[in-house]
Structure formats: C-alpha cells, structure tokens
Amino acid sequence: MSAASSSYRRALAPREWWAHVLAVVLVASAGLLGWWQLEAWQERRAAEAADLTELAPVPLADAFGPDEAFPERALGRPVEITGTWLPAETFLVAAPGATTWVVTPFVDRETGSVLPVVRGALAGDAVRPPAPEGDATLVARLQPSDATVPIPEVAQEVDGDLYSGYAVALAGQPGTEGLTEADVEQLPSPSRFTALRNLLYAIEWWVFGLFAAFIWWRHVRDVAAVPETDPETDPETDPETDPPADEPTEEGAAEDAVPSEP
Template sequence: MRAFLTLRMLGAHLLVLVCVGVAGGLGLWQYDAWQEHRAAEAVDLTQLEPVPLADVMGPDDAFPGDQVGQPVEVSGTWLPDSTVFVSGREVDGVEGFWVVTPLAIDGPDGPDPDGPALPVVRGWLSAIDTAPPPPAGTASVVAWLQPTEGSGEADTDPDDDVLPQLRTADLIQHVDQDLYGAYGVATEPLDGLAPATLEQLPSPGRFTALRNLLYAIEWWVFGGFAAFIWWRFVREEGAPQEASAEADRVRSDA
C-alpha cells in the first residue's frame, strides 16, 4: 500500500483525476448542448404571439437555445449599405438567395443608427439582379428569431455581397457596428420580395446536434483512456513490490 502513496504515484493519481474530471465535464457540456438542440427541434414556437426582442435577448447575450423560431418585434433604422445576399436558399427546386439587411435596433431614447444591429431576412429572390433597392429610414418588423448559422462553408469572395451562410464572422465584414448573436426572418416579405421561410434553412444545421453528441462521446472515451493508462501505470509500478512481498512470504513460510 505504501508503494502507491509515493510522491510519483500521488502525482499520477492527481493527473488522472484532472484528466478524467475535465473530460467528463466537457462531455457533459456537449451532451447538454445536444439535448438543447433536440428540445429546440421538438418545440415549434413560430405560432406564438410576437414579443419584444429585448424580452428574449440583448445585444451582448448568447442566443437562448429555447427561443429558436420565437416571433419577435424589432424596431430600428435600416442599414441599406450593409445589405447582403445569402446563397443556397431553395424554393420549389429553384436555387435562390435570401435578401438580408441589418436593422440598427432602437435604444431607450429612440432610433439609434449606430447601435447594435439585428440582421433581418427581408425575403427571397431567384436572381440578385432583380433585387429591389434596400430600404432606408426606420421600420418595425415582426421576425422569427434564429441563431446565426455555422455550416462551416467558407466565403470564397469576402469582397462581394454574397454569403454562403448567415454567420456573424461573415456578416461583420459588411457592417460597421456590433451585431446581435442572432438574426430574424421577416414573417411577412418586405419590399415586394417572395417570402423567406424557415423551411429554406440549410439542412446541415440539424447535424450540429449530432456533432455535439459525438463530441461528448469522444471526450468520455478520452477520459476512459486516461483512466486505463493510469491503471496500467499503477499495475506496472506495483508489480515489483508485489513480487518482493510474495518472495518474502515464501521465505518466511520456509
């Protein structure tokens, strides 16, 4: 027993506790994220009454995972020069684009054109050259709230106004102010555009939940491997002492 309490062995015990604890904690975190995705998919909030955006999230808040699809009322000032087009949005087999213009959300004292902005999907079109002029001035819009996308598809030309996904890291290149960690899909199309619907969301988004589950399993496997290495180390370190003790017993019996 004393052999397992040496300074070297205590260091090994401490190391495995840290490794297993960290791996277990990260695995639980990813598992919780998977559960949140499943819960969000199981609940349809799109038919609820709209609520003010400030009641759901603030400009610096992380997206609330239980509010996907919640209709929100947003009022602010359009940023027409920051309009972008998101590719890969299909309607009846026709590839098209979402038309997205950020809306600088009103502050406590009224319109604030320099305040944090929420990207708003105004509608859908099949070709960019048919897009109407972007809106200017102030507006009030009801939109389905969505987390920013992260399909991993790269923007091959950051200098144009076409994006492969609604990701904050891509949008920020086109907007001069802070952005909410979300976007809204207008429940009614604006400026004569065709409707944009949540059915047009890219399918890779639903694989995010599965990825979280796989990450959780990966972390737990890592924790189990660390525990196995510790067990092998302790066994090998203790083998000479056990052999010596056994030899002593044999000699004493003789």
C-alpha cells in the first residue's frame, strides 16, 4: 500500500468520523443560515420598493417634463395627470404573464405632450371595453420606456410629442372600467442601506462556513501527516533485537562461566 493510500485510510478511520460529521453540520448550517438572511434582505428591499409606489401622488410636472429623459426618481411614482384622451390612438400590447394591456394615449393639459396610459389588462377572453373620450383627471404610476411599451415605436403610431415614459393607471380611475389593474413592471429602487444588516449577516455566516471547512481540511491534513507505526518493523518492539530482560546475554553468560579465583 502506498504512503498516500495509507494516509487517506487513516483520515477515514472510524475514530475520525466525528470530525467529518461536525464539518458537514457546521458548513451546511452556515450555508442555510446565510441563504435565509439573504432572502430576508431581498424581501425587505422588495417590500420597501412596493411601499414607494404607494406614496401620495404628485402632479406630473413635478415628476419629470416632456423633453426630459426618464429620471430614476420617477420610477413607479404615482402622479396625477389632467388632460384629454385620444381614443382613436388606443392599442394593445402583450404584457408579462400572458396578459394583454390596453393603452390609450393621454394629452397632458399643462404641456400638450402625450403620455401613453395603460388603462388596465384584459382578463382572459374578455372583450375590450370602448376607449374613454374627453377630458379626465386620473392617478397613475410612471414607468420608463421598456420592451412592453417602447416609446420610440409608440411615437411612430401616435401624433404629438411623447414623454420618455408611460403610466399605469390605478384601479378605479377614469378609463379603467371593464379592465383589471395592470401591475407595474419596474419598482423604484430602495435605499442602499435598506436591510443592510441582513446582507452582512448572510456574508458573516458564509465566512464562518468557509472557516469551518478550512479547520476540517487542516485536521485531515494533520492526521494524514502522522507516520503510522508498524509493530513488525519497529526496532523498539522487535523481539529479535530486543531480548527479554530476564534472559542473560552471551557476554553475561561468558562472565558467569569463568571460575572465580580462590
């Protein structure tokens, strides 16, 4: 048997099983606890992002202007808009979750620019309700141009100067009759310090797991490095080279054979 195989055999000896079991328990526990803290961090940030969409609405002009790139501060923000519907410009878009959104452009009275408004979603095979007409004031959440409602493509179909984003009307607002409320796709970013403690706890648990794995590896290496004693070749225990203490040696026997002088 090679020295490497012998070392490997010693590391897996039954007397070393306690170390392997302990290492598995510590590393697995640290990994699970770290993952739990990471999920708590993500859930708390998502909850704060959702809360930001429930703030009191502000006038559209306070959120961003028609010639302004969509600002991060406006993401998901409820705004109050007053203007006029463009019912003839209504169109449908395929939204996430195999739903269909009904979008009707809305001319802002203050700026004269057009803001596409998602009035709601069609439930199943529901018939699209007629588009609203005339003036209205409604509350909706702002969203930037994205794959669902790409403003550059909408600009090719709608006359007028368009905002760089669109809005998703809240349930119960004018023009939402016969539709279910559409979910906003992008939520505002929570503070970078939100639930930071949970994230740090997750990192701390994973570092502890790595440390436990390192200690286990060092223990296995130390066990494997200990030389194995073979009683058949150990000179200290070899009966051929270490005669029993009660048997006389040849030199002692010769001395005993010499007669003593009178």
